[in-house]
Amino acid sequence: MAVQSWIDDLKSSQKTALIHDGKRKIHYLFTDGKEMAEEYDLKTDELICRKWRQKSALGVQGVWQVEVGEPVNMPAALDPDVIKENCSNPLFMRKDTKNSFQWRIRNLPYPKDVFSVSVEPSERCIIIKTTNKKYYKKFNVPDLDRNKLPLSASALSYTHANNTLIVSYQKPKEILTLEQELLKEVKKLKGTGEGDVDCKTH
């Protein structure tokens, strides 16, 4: 049932597709005013990027919140007056593969046995801890939340190499079928081809 409502949301949303730069770009506008943008690789059909945007209560246009893919790099000199993380800090990003959700945390120059990754089913989140108290991260899996699927510890695994911690979570069956369906749906959308196009749903 629950899976159904997310699909319905997707179906009822207004979509615009565009093929550009070897990527299939899709813009969704949901009925509640939220916007979602996705980018798929044309050849492999892998999800490269997914981001969300929403207007605040007062009507201010929000900034894009990246769910999957490289974080948008703000020009460093844009706002020198505020606070921002130093570039030597760990960098958290999500990069999915066909069969699993995957998170990569770069700049973590500690041995593998420092890390412990666990699932907290009651809070619906995954927790990364370090015994040297240098890094801690608590994050949820939005795909599972949207479809109201449970988290299981057995699907979780992690490796560490090249100063990068890679956490993988096996995609459940429901997600796999849903993604295939969505991809089929998306491919049916008229791609407006190369060049500058007006985005009707933007």
Added chain:
Amino acid sequence: MNLYKIYSSFKLQRSKCDCFHLWSRFQIFLLVQLAQMAATKVPEVRDITRIERIGAHSHIRGLGLDDALEPRQVSQGMVGQLASRRAAGVILEMIKDGHIAGRAVLIAGQPGTGKTAIAMGIAQSLGPDTPFTALAGSEIFSLEMSKTEALSQAFRKAIGVRIKEETEIIEGEVVEIQIDRPATGTGAKVGKLTLKTTEMETIYDLGNKMIDSLSKEKVQAGDVITIDKATGKITKLGRSFTRARDYDAMGAQTKFVQCPEGELQKRKEVVHTVSLHEIDVINSRTQGFLALFSGDTGEIKSEVREQINAKVCEWREEGKAEIIPGVLFIDEVHMLDMECFSFLNRALESDLSPVLIMATNRGITRIRGTNYQSPHGIPIDLLDRLLIIATSPYTEKETRQILKIRCEEEDVELSEEAHTVLTRIGMETSLRYAIQLISTAGLVCRKRKGTEVQVEDIKRVYSLFLDEARSSQYMKEYQDSFLFNEAQSASMDTS
């Protein structure tokens, strides 16, 4: 100072016209000294927490009423005007209650009887959460914007909306602050801040503004702080328990808190107050590059306003937001014209209207934009909707008290006799003139290396700077030698 001795040995005789230029050169010299004082003080002041300047009403800290709304003779910078302060106190209670919309109050009285001071007192007692918008009547006349638009913007600035919003905050214990100042003394400072929780540690790069506010808050290693990521506002929560034994000398108010747990960055719901005008602006500005072509004149469409009003009412019914009616203060209200007054009549009837406080020093005069005479220069139909508070001239005792408060505010020491002389000057000329003499006399006193202003100093500045009456007298005597002396105007016309 050599120059100063030359001038101070110089006998000032006003009747001799040939010494006029020398006399005014000394005045200019004094004014330049005042300006230099202000200019040289700036770099010292920059790093200190208090960077306020002393304004005409900076000694006012409230209305000076007790809990039963009875005015105290001297309190919170207010002196005398007991009846009008009590009346203002009643109005204040009404504003704090927040249920009654669109009431208007007029403070009327002679110049220099504390009308603006009462309004400032109301603003101070309302506190920072209630919107208080002050403007002068002549401010609304602009070529960019119509008069009624300026007035509606002012009205909407005076209505606050308390709303919950989610913001990202950083909460952690300071491990280390490192600030590098450039060797030349000017240029951008760079800094690093290391924060930790019980679980993790992160290094942040600091911009100039953040460095300033960190040093203003006197944040040091061991403090537990929160930083609002969007606005950069820093709040000190206390000192970490782990640092409890660092020093044995600690202020009694030092609070110890636990080091925060979990992640450094958290999303938190905060309540903040925005004015209706701010919401208007956010929703009316054309987004993106189209704004380049739209030619923003600053006028806000009435449809946008209606939409916002509907939305705010909806939020209020859903319990998401709370409306805080504030105060709009219009000084010199006689400068408004007939159109504005009729607009006010209409605007006061809206249920989203703030409490309007106006002040005027005019008697029966012409209403701007008409040929009719009316009390205070305000049409009778508007006057009928107003509660009028009258202020009366200060007595000698009160004048003395006000001058004393101003001396404290401006950090000038006055001898008993000088105080008496200054009070006399205040009674005979005007209170404002006497207040002006405080800082100038203080400067003269400091130049002769004195610590307390004596009668001599007051006499000196009194002879250097004319008050209004003496200046007019001087004009009458010597008007033949001035340019354009044939232009005769009997009375000042404001329109």
